Amino acid sequence: MTDVIVIGGGIIGCAAAYYLAGDGVAVTLVETGDLNTQASGTNSGSLHGQIPHDTYLQHGDAWARMFLPALRLLRSSIGLWEGLGDTLGVDLEVKVGGGLLLAANEQQMRDIARKVSLEREAGLDSEVLDAQGLRALAPYVSRRMVGAGYCPAEGKANPLIAAPAFARAAAAIGARIMPRTSVTDIRRTGGGYEVTTDRGTYTAARLVNTAGADAGRIAAMLGVDLPLQGFPIQVSVTEPVEPLIQHLLYYARAPLTMKQTAVGSIIVGGGWPARFDSQRRPIADPYSVGPNLGLALEILPQLAPVNIVRTWAATVNGTHDWMPVIGELPGLPGAFLGYVPWMGFTAGPAAGRLVASMVQGVAPPLDIDAAAFAPGVR
Template structure:
């Protein structure tokens, strides 16, 4: 819809057309709102996505941000709910997201790593997750494709995978069919309260909206700063490799206890290898580029864990921008700015995306969300709130 003239008004404007913005557009249009969604056309985590549905805590996150673990744990119960929500959404849309719920393995190469996983699994079970430890003998039975370097693993039953290309397209089509207007390649430059409305400023013109939801991931910070909010979010460029098709041989979503990797085989037969290898955002082009070291490092680690991967050609690599938060999602109304809302998912934000969108849609529609959103409120980032402890 690029080039389509902007309306003068919309009941609700959504800023950002990743999985969160698109799902919001569908839920709000379904709730009877007249919706206009603007996407800058910048790099999105949702379109670069590796398709993992995460439930157990990712070791990459635990290693990189140990100080955020209490916040992550406080929102851990959202992950199994978010995976169930994906199932419900697939059914509701009558779409095929390529979802497979085969469980997720986090593998260990040393006794120390397996010990780390034992403690992690015990902690996760106490928080309500379905996790167990598999010794090597069990692994031979459950996942014979795992290579000899691995001594054991944590199995989390309700993890899985989907194909983001299929899911994103289906959610977008659903939002459009419900009447949402989507404006691609139109960046929102500012939001200005104007009487009972918020003026939404773009390079293509300005429109008034009764309500605005900022679902712009890394792009959200600059939009909220003028209101006295300093979101603790970063743009993190990440790398993904994908192989040619092969007959099914990898059942699970596979991660490592200490090293950055997510590995899975789509229903199409392609093996997708991601998990946190860096890309480069430093060339000033506004989009991330791949690094040779990440292509090689990521593929080498994959074949170390699953040796059969070495028989496959890598057919494509890409990079995308992730948006780490302070360990928790940022969801709900913006205090002090009537009609303004935020929807930014926490770690593994694609997994959380549709659930987060639905919770914020409930706020916008004046319904009580199924989750208490106070712990996720953007209020923790108010500059004049620095002394107030964040609610976990």
């Protein structure tokens, strides 16, 4: 017997199961494949805390102000990340060393300054660095860069470790974790929801959909049409090199993220498109590799002799407006959605905590405006 069924074994689902079990709720988590094999385990491990620059340039100030509640969710989640290793008893390789949005010309600096002013409205300690300030903070960056936006509350973690650590901790306190269990149908019943899987049928009073890129399909089983999509993107990783990058790096000219892992490898990403094969599996697109690495060399030319050892693709859930959707589905009492587009890895701990509290009808222990993420608000 279970009180809550969580569908989806990525970081939000595993976190929700952990927090529910910790609160004494009987919870069962089901996952189609193995845990953490989709976006939660195949992303590059960035912990984002600022307004995404490329999206800001596309949509402008009005969109950015709408996005400010999401910044508070990300900030709360990064706060959880910083103590999560001790909580779960695992080294998650968390490092919050700040993020730098680099600029190569004065127009890019003006764009950054506008964005930083909006971030400061949301309570972030973002600031604009001139060339001298950038050299003092990050002397390893190309001297072609004329300045940067600096957000101190950004960093990285190991995406291969985090969700499984949540799942193990959840199981240790009573959660039932069921990987390789595909949901084929969901029906409302007098007492809640009946979930049919390829391993049997399960009933619960409440249901949580944390299926990421598959969340739209799961919602459709309940008769809800949600504009939730999956997009193939790719990431490259280098051979290990000596310690070089101390920050999460972005580039104001075009999409780019860079960071260095605990073992010395440098991860180069930024959301460059991959593609789907004939079976809808994400595969790397060679036409994205060159431009992505070219941007990396503009800000770190000393990487020219370093070898790329792997490029991989993943399906990342996304929406047009980038806003999280977390809360009870309209007209479906007891059915909840926990969905964070594009930056679900960063938001995972806080989103899991938030939806676990909502399921229980209690205020979440987070300093955020939960109502901003309610399904159907926008």
